[in-house]
Structures are given as C-alpha cells and as structure tokens.
Amino acid sequence: MHTPRSHGTFTRFSGDRLQGWLSATLKVASASVAVPELFALSNGLRVVLGPSPRAGVVGVAVSYDVGSRSEPADRAGFAHLFEHLMFQGSGGFGNGVHARRIQGLGGTFNGTTHLDHTTYYQAVPEGALGEVLALEADRMRHPLITGEALRDQVAVVSHEIRTAVLGRPFGDFPHVPLARVLFDTFANSHDGYGCAETLSAVTVGDANDFFQRFYAPGNAALAITGAFRPDEAETLVQRYFGGVPARPVPEPVDFGEPDLPAERWVRLPDPRVPAPAFASGWRVPDPIRDLDGYLPFVVLAGVLGLGRSARLPERLVRQDASVLDIACSVGLAGDPFCLRDPSGLTISAVLAPGQDIDKVMAVTEEELDRVATEGLSPGELAAVQRMLCTLLLRAWDPVAGRARQLTVFALQRDDISLIVRLPELLRAVIPDDVSAAAATLVAARRATVEIVPAPQDSRTGEAG
Amino acid sequence: MIARIAVPPSLERRLPSGLTVVAVQRNSVSLVEIRVSIPFARTPPAETLLLAQTLLVRAGRDWAVSADADFLRISGHALAEDLPVFLKDLADGLIGYSADEFMSVRSRVVAGSRIEKAQPVVLALDALNTRLYGQHPYGLPLPSPEQFAAVSADALRVLHTERVRPSGATLVLTGDLDPAVAVEIAGEALAGWQGEAPDVDLRPVPEPRPGPVELVDGRGPSTLIRIALPGCPPRTDVDYPALVVANLVFGGYFCARLTENLRERKKLCYGPGSALVSARCVGLVLVSVDVTTEFAGAAVREIDRELASLSDLGAEELDRARQYARGRLRMRASTQSGLADLVADLAAHSLRLDWLAGYDERLASISLGAVCDAAARYFRPERSVGVVFGDVAKVSKQLGERQ
Numbered sequence: 025m026h027t028p029r030s031h032g033t034f035t036r037f038s039g040d041r042l043q044g045w046l047s048a049t050l051k052v053a054s055a056s057v058a059v060p061e062l063f064a065l066s067n068g069l070r071v072v073l074g075p076s077p078r079a080g081v082v083g084v085a086v087s088y089d090v091g092s093r094s095e096p097a098d099r100a101g102f103a104h105l106f107e108h109l110m111f112q113g114s115g116g117f118g119n120g121v122h123a124r125r126i127q128g129l130g131g132t133f134n135g136t137t138h139l140d141h142t143t144y145y146q147a148v149p150e151g152a153l154g155e156v157l158a159l160e161a162d163r164m165r166h167p168l169i170t171g172e173a174l175r176d177q178v179a180v181v182s183h184e185i186r187t188a189v190l191g192r193p194f195g196d197f198p199h200v201p202l203a204r205v206l207f208d209t210f211a212n213s214h215d216g217y218g219c220a221e222t223l224s225a226v227t228v229g230d231a232n233d234f235f236q237r238f239y240a241p242g243n244a245a246l247a248i249t250g251a252f253r254p255d256e257a258e259t260l261v262q263r264y265f266g267g268v269p270a271r272p273v274p275e276p277v278d279f280g281e282p283d284l285p286a287e288r289w290v291r292l293p294d295p296r297v298p299a300p301a302f303a304s305g306w307r308v309p310d311p312i313r314d315l316d317g318y319l320p321f322v323v324l325a326g327v328l329g330l331g332r333s334a335r336l337p338e339r340l341v342r343q344d345a346s347v348l349d350i351a352c353s354v355g356l357a358g359d360p361f362c363l364r365d366p367s368g369l370t371i372s373a374v375l376a377p378g379q380d381i382d383k384v385m386a387v388t389e390e391e392l393d394r395v396a397t398e399g400l401s402p403g404e405l406a407a408v409q410r411m412l413c414t415l416l417l418r419a420w421d422p423v424a425g426r427a428r429q430l431t432v433f434a435l436q437r438d439d440i441s442l443i444v445r446l447p448e449l450l451r452a453v454i455p456d457d458v459s460a461a462a463a464t465l466v467a468a469r470r471a472t473v474e475i476v477p478a479p480q481d482s483r484t485g486e487a488g
Numbered sequence: 489m490i491a492r493i494a495v496p497p498s499l500e501r502r503l504p505s506g507l508t509v510v511a512v513q514r515n516s517v518s519l520v521e522i523r524v525s526i527p528f529a530r531t532p533p534a535e536t537l538l539l540a541q542t543l544l545v546r547a548g549r550d551w552a553v554s555a556d557a558d559f560l561r562i563s564g565h566a567l568a569e570d571l572p573v574f575l576k577d578l579a580d581g582l583i584g585y586s587a588d589e590f591m592s593v594r595s596r597v598v599a600g601s602r603i604e605k606a607q608p609v610v611l612a613l614d615a616l617n618t619r620l621y622g623q624h625p626y627g628l629p630l631p632s633p634e635q636f637a638a639v640s641a642d643a644l645r646v647l648h649t650e651r652v653r654p655s656g657a658t659l660v661l662t663g664d665l666d667p668a669v670a671v672e673i674a675g676e677a678l679a680g681w682q683g684e685a686p687d688v689d690l691r692p693v694p695e696p697r698p699g700p701v702e703l704v705d706g707r708g709p710s711t712l713i714r715i716a717l718p719g720c721p722p723r724t725d726v727d728y729p730a731l732v733v734a735n736l737v738f739g740g741y742f743c744a745r746l747t748e749n750l751r752e753r754k755k756l757c758y759g760p761g762s763a764l765v766s767a768r769c770v771g772l773v774l775v776s777v778d779v780t781t782e783f784a785g786a787a788v789r790e791i792d793r794e795l796a797s798l799s800d801l802g803a804e805e806l807d808r809a810r811q812y813a814r815g816r817l818r819m820r821a822s823t824q825s826g827l828a829d830l831v832a833d834l835a836a837h838s839l840r841l842d843w844l845a846g847y848d849e850r851l852a853s854i855s856l857g858a859v860c861d862a863a864a865r866y867f868r869p870e871r872s873v874g875v876v877f878g879d880v881a882k883v884s885k886q887l888g889e890r891q
Contacts, residue, residue, distance in 0.1 A: 076516060080494055081815075081822045120752070127743045128808040130490055130815020147822075149490045149815045180751060183758035187778045191710040193607065250822070298606040299599075331550045345595050348603070376599050411550075414567055417517040421823045 059441045060247075061254065062434060067270035068242025069164075071261055072430040072440055076423070079250035083423030084156045085145040086164065086246050087431035090238035091138045092216030093279050101218015102226060104137040105181055106234055110144060111135065112173035114159075115166035119173065122159055129155060132424075137216065139357060140364045141432055147424040150251040154260050161264035164241060169231045182220040189217055193296045197475065198303030198372035199357045205290045206305040206368060206471040211279045240271035247430035250423035280365050283307055288471040293478030299348065302381055303372035304388070304472040306465050308354060310365040312436055319449055320457035321369050322360045324465075326408040327395060327458060328352040328371065328388075334408075335391045340373065346384050347373040361446070362432050369465065381474060395462035400455045413447040490814050493821070493848045495841050498831075499667035503675055505682050506655030510831055511670035512662040512841065514824050520571050520663035520670075521828035524562040524578065525836055527656045528555055529690045529768070531647060534631035536560070538590075539644050541597055543652075545589045547577035557625040557690070558768040559836060560652070565825065568664040575677035582681045585648035587641035598633045605630065612712040612877035615704045620716055620873055624693050626767065653685035654678070658835045662828040690769050701788055701874040703884055711784040711878025713777040715791060718873060720764065720771035720866055723837050729813075729850045730862035735764050735773055736809035737859075738798050738867060743808055745794050746777070754790060756783040766837065773866065781878050785886025788876065792869040799864035806856050813851050817844060 060074030095102040113119035126133045131148030144163075146156050189195040200215045207213040246265065248257050284307070309317035328336050329352025340347045350373040354360040360367065371388055375381060420426045420443065433440045442449075498512040528536060536555045544551040544562065552563045566574040604610050614629035621627030659678070661670045696718040706712075721727050732740075739746035739762030746760040760777040779787045820826040821844070831841060876883055 078494075079516065079822050080491075080818050123742050124808060127741055127812045127815075130811040130813075130818070132815075132819060133742075147819055149818050151489070151491060176752070176755065179755040180758060183751075183755075183780065186780055187710045187758050191608070191708055191778070193603070298603045332545070333549075341596065342589070342592055345592050348596060348599050374603075376596070377602070410567055410570070414519060414565060417519050417567075418565060418825065421517045421519070421825070423822060 059444050060249075060430060062440050065241070065262070065266055067266070067268055068240070068273065069265055069268070070245040070434045070438075071265075072245065072247040072434055073254045073257055074247065074249040074426060074430055074443070075252055075254055076249065077251055079150075079423055081147050081149055081423055082153050082156075082248065082250040082252050083145065083147045083425075083427040084153070084160065084246070084248055085143055085424065085427035085431045086160050086244060087141045087143040087428070087435055088239055089141060089243045089435045091140040091142055092214070093139050093211040094238065094277065096230075097210045099218070099222060099226060099230065100214045101181070101216065101223050102230070102234065103142060104216060104218070105177060105223055105226060106231060107135045107137045107142050107144075108177040108181055109169055109173055109231060110163055110167055112170075112177065113168040114163035115168065116162045117159065119168065122163070125155060125159060131156070138359070138362055139216070141362070141435060143428050143431060145424045145428050147250075147422070153248065153252050153257060154264075157260050157264045160246070161268060164239065164244065164265070165268045167235060169228055169235065171228055174226065174228060174231060178220070178223045178226065181223060185217050185219065190296070193298055194301065194374075195296065197301060198370055198473070201292055201473045201475065202303040202305050202370060202372075202471065203356065205288050205473045206284075206307075207281055207366070209279070209281055212281060212366060236271070237274055240273050241265065241268045242270060242273040245431040245434035247427040247434070249427040249430065278365070280310075284469055284471060287467050287469075289474070290472070291474045291476060294475050295478050297475055297477050299374050299377070300381065300477060301372065301374040301475045302385070302472055303370055304385070304470050305356075305368045305370045306469050306471075308367050308369050311355075311360065311367045312364050315449070318354075318360075318367070320453050320461040322354045323405070323408060323412065323450065323453045324395065324458050324461045325352045325354045325369055326412050327400065327404065328391065330408060330411050335395070336371065336388060339387055339391060340384060344387070346376055346379040346387075348376050349374050361429070361442070364436055385472075389467065392462050392465050396459050399459050405453070405455055405458065409451045409453070412450050416447055416450075490811065490818075490852075493814075493818060493845055495845060496821070496827070497667055498841055499671050500840070501671045501675065503654065503678065505678070506657070506684070507678060507681065508658045508835070509671050509674045510658065510660050510835065510840075511665060511667040511674070512660070512827060512831055513665055513667055514662055514827055515664040516824060518568045518664045519824055520566055520568050520661055520665055521824045522562070522564045522566070522574060522578070523660040523828050523832040525658050525832055526560040526652060527558070527685065527688070528560040528651060529558060529688050530625060531651060533628050534635040534639050535643050535647050537631065538594060538597060538636060538639050539647055542587075542590055542593045542644065544577060544581040545593060546586050547581060549574065549577060551577070556767075557628070561832075571661070571665065571670070572673055572677060575674060579678050579681055582652055582654075582678070585645045585652075587645065590641040590644065594636065594639065598636045601631065601633045601636055605632065608706055608708050608710075608712050608877055611706060612704065612714050612875060615702070615875045615877060616714045616716060616873070619702055619875060620696065620718060621693050625690060626693060626770065651685060653683040654681050655683070655685050657685075658832065660828055660831045660835065662831065663824040693770055696871070696873055698871050698873055701876045701887070703880045703887075704875050704877045705880040706877045707879070709780065710778050711781045711876060711883060713775070713779065713784065713787055713791065713874065713876050715775040715872050715874030717773040717775070717795075717866055717868075717871055718770065719871065720773060722766060722771055723839065723847075727862055727865070729847065729854050730858040731866055732764060732813050733806060733809045733851070733854060733859050734798065734801070734863040734867060735762055736812055737801055737805050737863075738762050738773070738794065739775060740764070741809070741812055743812075745798070746775075746791070749794060750777065750787060750790055754786065756787045756790070760787075768836070775874075781882050784876060784878055784883045788887065795867050795869045795872065798867045799860045801856070801860050801863055803856055806854075806859055810851055810854060814848055817848060
C-alpha cells in the first residue's frame with residue numbers, strides 16, 4: 025500500500041524471506057559499475073551521488089544513525105513512532121504536506137525503522153529533485169512535533185501493530201520472539217514495534233529530546249540516485265541542506281553482548297498461529313569491523329536456506345516433508361548488510377502437521393555438521409554465490425532501493441564502494457570459510473524459540 | 489511538467505509455435521527478468537494450482553509459478569549471462585510434465601492450504617468472490633485440503649498436455665539484453681515447445697447483485713471489510729484514464745480520501761485503500777479496509793459516505809492524482825522487474841508497450857468533468873457488493889445501529 029509503512033525488516037515468515045535484501049554489479053555486460061561519489065557538508069551531513077541517467081526517475085534517501093536499539097528502555101517502539109512523526113509536517117510545511125507534495129509530483133515515499141537506522145525515501149519523476157530535497161531538508165531542520173501529531177500517530181501505530189503484527193499469524197516471527205531469547209539487553213531483545221500502552225506514555229518533550237539527540241545532520245546521510253546531473257544536484261544539496269545548523273553528534277554505542285553461556289530454549293504458546301514453528305539463532309561476527317569474517321555466514325545461510333534446492337529445504341521440505349517452509353538468513357531482521365553488531369544467523373521453520381520438532385532440529389544439526397566436516401559439493405558454492413549476487417542486484421535496481429543502501433553504507437561504514445565490491449567479495453568466499461562458519465553453529469551457542477498454537481488469550485512465555 | 493515517457497527499445501516476434509516473444513532492453517543492472525503467461529481459462533482450480541507448484545520444481549531454481557482463473561503465470565530472474573540456462577529450464581518444464589516431485593509437493597500444498605484457509609485475508613476474499621460470481625470460475629474459493637489431496641499425477645499430466653501449449657502464450661524478457669539476440673536465444677531454447685491450445689473462453693460473469701454488506705463470521709482482533717464496485721471498463725475504454733484517477737482520489741494512494749478520512753481524521757484504521765482490478769472478463773474497484781472490530785460499523789458507514797460524495801471532486805485533487813498516475817507508470821518502467829510485469833500485464837490485455845505513451849497523454853489531458861463523470865458512474869454505494877469478515881455478533885450490532 026501507499027502508507028508510510030515501517031519496520032520493513034520485520035519481515036513476514038512466508039514469501040520473500042531473503043528476497044529483497046541483496047543486489048549490485050558483477051561481471052557486467054553493459055550495466056554500469058561506477059562507484060558513486062561521497063562527500064560531506066560543513067554541518068557533517070554525508071552526501072552520496074549515484075547517477076544513472078536513463079532511469080527516468082530519481083531516488084532520494086535520508087538515513088539517520090538511530091534505530092530501535094537506541095530507544096529508551098521505557099519507550100519500546102519509540103524510534104518507529106518518531107519516524108511517523110517526521111511525516112506530520114515541519115517548520116516550512118504543514119501537516120500532510122509531505123505526502124501531498126511528493127505524490128503530487130508523481131512520486132512515492134515511505135519510511136522504515138530498523139535496528140540501527142531510520143530511513144526516509146522518495147522516488148519521483150526526473151526533474152523533481154529540488155522539491156524533494158527542500159522537503160527532506162526542512163524536516164531535518166525542524167520537524168513539527170505537537171501533542172496532536174503525537175496522539176494521532178500513537179493511534180495510527182497502534183492500529184498498525186494490531187492489524188499488521190497481532191492480527192496476522194506469524195506477524196512478527198521469527199525476529200521478535202527470537203530476539204528475546206538470543207539477547208539479554210533491552211537494546212537487543214525488545215520488540216521495536218512496542219505496544220499501545222508504552223507508546224501512549226510518550227510526551228512531546230521525549231520526542232524533542234530524541235530529535236535533538238539523534239537527528240543532527242552529522243548523524244545522517246543523504247543519497248541521490250537515478251536520472252539527475254551531479255553538478256546540479258550538488259548545488260541543490262548545498263542550497264537546501266547547507267544551512268541546516270550543525271549539532272553535536274551522539275557518541276557511538278556498542279550494543280555487543282557476550283556469547284550465550286549455554287543453550288537456551290523457550291516455548292511460547294501463541295493463539296495466532298495455525299501450526300507449530302520454531303526459530304534458532306546464533307551470534308555471528310561483527311558485520312562492520314569484521315566483514316571478511318561475516319561474509320562466510322551470509323554464504324552459509326544461502327547454502328542452508330536460499331532457494332528450494334538449498335540443503336534444509338531439500339532435506340526437510342522435499343525429502344522428509346517434515347516442515348512446510350524453512351528459511352535461513354543473516355541479519356536478525358533478514359537484511360545482512362543493514363545492521364551493526366550484534367548480528368545473527370537465524371533458521372526458522374513451520375512444521376508440517378504431526379511432525380516432531382526434535383527430529384527437525386536433529387536434521388539441521390546434521391546438515392550444519394556436514395557442511396563443517398565434509399564441506400560443499402562441487403558447484404554448490406558457485407550456485408549460491410550467483411543467487412546472492414542476483415538478490416543484491418535486484419534490490420539495488422529501483423532508484424530508491426539503491427539510495428537506501430548507499431545511505432546505510434555511508435552511515436555504518438563510511439565506505440560506499442561496497443555497492444560495487446560486495447558481489448565480488450561474496451564471490452571470493454571459499455568453501456573452507458563456509459565450513460569454518462558452520463563449525464561455530466553448535467547447540468551450546470544456540471537460542472531457540474518454539475511457537476506452539478494455543479487457545480485465544482494465552483500469550484505468555486515459559487522458560488524451558 | 490513531467491517529461492514525455494521514454495519507451496525502451498524492444499522487439500517482438502511470433503514463433504512458428506504461436507508463442508509470442510517480447511524482449512525489452514533496460515540495462516540498469518546485469519540481470520534479466522523472465523515472465524510467461526499461458527491462457528488457462530476453465531481449468532479445475534485444485535489441479536491448476538498443483539500444476540503450478542510442480543511445473544518447474546525439477547529445475548531446482550527459484551521460479552515462481554502462479555495461476556488464477558485466466559492465466560498460468562511463470563516468473564523468474566537470472567544473471568544476464570545465465571539467460572540461456574534459465575530458458576532451458578523453462579523449456580523442460582513446458583515441453584513435458586514430470587511427476588517426480590508430485591507426491592511431496594501435493595502433501596505440502598495440502599498442509600499449506602490448511603494454513604491458508606485459516607487466514608482472514610484469504611477467507612474474506614473467497615467470500616467476496618463467491619458473492620460476486622457464484623459458480624463462475626471467478627467465484628471459486630481457494631480449494632480445500634481435501635480437494636488438493638484428491639488430485640492425481642495423471643490428472644496433471646492430462647492438464648499439462650492439453651493446456652500448457654505455446655499458441656496464445658506470451659514470453660516476456662526484460663533487462664540487460666540485446667532484444668534481437670534475446671528473441672533469437674528464446675526461439676532456439678523453446679523450439680521444442682509445440683502444440684495447439686484449445687480455444688477456451690470464459691462465459692460472461694453473472695449480473696452483480698448489489699445490497700448491504702454480507703457478514704461472515706471469523707475470529708481475530710481485527711475485522712476485514714472488502715467491498716467491490718463491479719462493472720468497470722477495460723484499459724482500452726475511453727473512460728479508463730478517468731477511472732484510474734477517480735480511484736486514486738478515492739483510495740488508490742496515500743493522499744486519497746479514504747486515508748484522509750478513515751486513518752487521519754477518524755483514526756479507524758492503519759492502511760485503508762482501493763485498487764482497480766482487471767481480469768480478462770471483468771473490471772472492478774476493490775476497497776480493502778482492515779479495522780479493529782469495534783470500528784467496523786463506523787468504517788462501513790464512512791466508506792459508503794465517501795463513495796456517495798466522490799463525484800464532488802476538485803481540480804487540486806485531480807492534478808495530484810493525475811501526476812501520481814503518470815509518475816507511477818515511470819516508476820514501474822524504471823526497474824527491470826517492474827517493466828517485465830508491466831509488459832506481461834499489457835500483453836494479457838492484448839496491448840503493447842507503445843500503448844503507454846498514448847495512455848500517458850490521455851492522463852495528461854484528462855478533464856475534471858470526465859473524472860467527476862467516472863466517479864458518478866462507477867463509485868456508487870448502491871452498486872457495491874461487499875463482505876465484512878469478523879465477529880458477527882459485534883459487527884451486526886454496529887451495523888444494526890446504523891440502519
């Protein structure tokens with residue numbers, strides 16, 4: 025739909041799964057491979073220009089280096105709520121103007137709140153760039169945060185939670201229930217949607233503090249992609265963003281946690297689900313500081329779960345018919361290259377009727393052990409690498425998708441060359457790397473949440 | 489203000505088998521998108537859906553195959569250099585039916601359908617389709633687990649032999665390709681796919697029977713409202729651009745009246761909306777609103793009110809919706825997958841890419857009077873056919889209060 029939908033990463037269980045997170049440029053026939061240009065304004069705003077002249081449309085993304093991990097402990101869901109507030113008008117533009125202007129230009133817009141960043145993005149027909157930049161700069165300078173806007177958006181988000189999460193079987197599975205078991209700190213384990221009660225307690229003062237603290241230009245990145253002229257774009261960026269006053273940038277926070285001391289297993293009755301399901305997760309290397317150590321886990325997740333011929337679907341879906349669907353991904357919320365440490369590798373499955381979770385878990389352990397000890401079969405690695413590259417390229421084909429990824433690379437890595445290099449780096453992973461990664465995924469380091477169908481009105485967890 | 493829409497280079501060829509191949513170049517990234525549509529009217533639903541699930545399962549790559557009452561549709565994507573390999577997969581699945589995976593796929597589909605049949609979104613649409621079309625193929629609900637379980641591999645073999653045929657089918661390739669080369673490669677890869685499909689068409693749909701919304705009992709924290717406005721014209725109709733704009737103003741984008749009223753003003757729900765649906769034999773506007781059950785009655789009332797007042801439409805609303813309609817065309821054409829879907833969608837209605845420029849111009853020059861007329865003609869509460877899926881006891885009380 026055309027609503028500012030959030031939590032794009034809190035993906036549904038079925039359907040896309042890994043789809044949508046990967047994409048870029050490898051051995052190119054005629055597609056372009058230029059690394060976009062990255063520079064900073066005097067107020068600290070990082071700017072990326074990635075033109076592709078024949079797109080016919082232009083994409084603009086602004087990301088702020090704050091996500092649900094940074095929200096206050098008594099304010100679960102706050103980062104997402106704040107994202108909604110950013111559409112309620114700003115100093116120069118009244119409530120509702122953003123949506124009407126962008127759509128009136130023939131464009132689309134949305135916002136999305138992740139663990140470590142919040143992104144606002146637009147795609148508009150060629151020629152409308154200046155108007156989009158004016159809108160984005162104005163809300164970076166002074167969003168209109170009023171009691172009325174706050175009450176309105178608490179109501180909207182509460183509806184969103186009720187219909188998009190609570191109203192749907194597996195609405196927040198596997199990420200939300202698994203995070204509660206895999207992590208201990210509030211930052212890593214809480215539900216980024218929050219709930220109507222905690223959100224209702226938010227005040228205008230809270231929102232202003234949050235804005236002051238996290239929405240400084242030095243804590244943000246802007247990317248422009250598609251059909252535009254870089255020299256003109258640079259002038260427009262200076263005109264609209266150059267005057268946004270610099271403000272102090274928050275100190276980076278390390279959200280890392282020590283590894284699990286022992287295996288964890290929680291059983292969670294859930295009245296929404298029609299079939300039993302489980303999700304297991306493990307910590308993986310730091311995606312930013314140890315990309316070389318991280319990539320083999322991304323490839324391993326592909327070997328295990330990407331496509332119907334991957335190892336786990338092949339065994340459990342096709343041969344044993346013991347699960348209806350199984351997915352394996354890196355990145356906690358399904359996107360391996362859009363978060364900082366800690367990240368994780370997740371295996372999640374919905375069981376077929378009458379099937380036993382212990383048997384299914386035993387098969388996953390067996391397949392992990394096979395990858396660790398016997399390695400990969402000929403051609404298996406290359407096929408997975410091709411699929412991963414295809415996913416990356418496909419996610420980065422839309423101008424807005426490319427712009428979003430560029431802002432995240434700029435914020436988290438200060439290096440946007442990955443938009444060209446990442447496919448090559450994935451292809452450079454060798455079988456021994458993948459085996460070594462698999463060898464770390466032992467039961468003792470594993471956190472598992474088991475979801476069992478339950479009668480209505482029973483939703484409390486019991487540790488097991 | 490919006491520049492003329494650029495139509496990308498393309499080439500079309502009808503193969504001796506009757507298969508139409510359309511190749512469109514858009515080399516933004518080095519991928520290709522592949523779409524096939526095969527006319528599939530009047531085939532039995534459970535067999536058709538199982539055939540879709542098993543058709544390319546042997547290939548081991550992630551083809552997506554779906555089916556509705558009009559077409560069997562295949563969708564895939566590959567690195568540009570892998571196009572020949574993918575077309576070979578496709579040819580294998582189209583030329584002969586392999587039942588190797590049939591048993592395991594069927595048991596999975598049986599179990600999966602049990603879950604699907606518990607999904608409020610599925611049940612609500614099933615109820616609406618039944619109410620609209622009765623026993624016509626468009627009205628048939630998602631088959632039950634028992635219906636899937638009763639399908640045999642032999643039945644699929646027969647269905648494949650009779651209906652998976654190139655005459656009347658379309659193959660669309662978009663992406664990083666040279667159209668002439670791509671058409672050549674496709675012709676070679678699919679040369680072995682031969683045979684005449686029978687000339688099957690759907691009978692006309694029954695006359696709509698408008699009336700108050702029908703209540704369907706279902707559990708869950710929210711209530712689903714699905715209201716159809718049948719009798720909308722096809723893309724080629726002179727009214728179509730006006731209908732598109734009228735639908736946007738009503739519920740087709742974020743700035744629509746439904747969002748403004750139900751979400752922003754009355755705070756009844758999160759994402760109300762409406763969409764134009766074009767099947768081979770029907771066109772309709774589908775209004776979808778999910779609400780917390782306590783607001784169901786109020787939401788139905790507001791939807792009716794918005795329907796009744798849509799023809800009172802201003803120039804500013806028209807301009808914004810028109811721009812959005814034109815921008816949306818450009819967005820779709822700006823990605824390889826959007827372009828592939830667009831070309832396949834047009835082909836399903838016997839249209840080609842070159843139709844876009846004219847359509848875009850008709851949108852640009854549309855008059856306020858034409859949009860108001862379309863609103864008055866197609867958006868009327870007394871034409872609507874709807875269902876409300878939720879707790880009947882609670883909802884009927886709210887609807888009762890309103891009458």
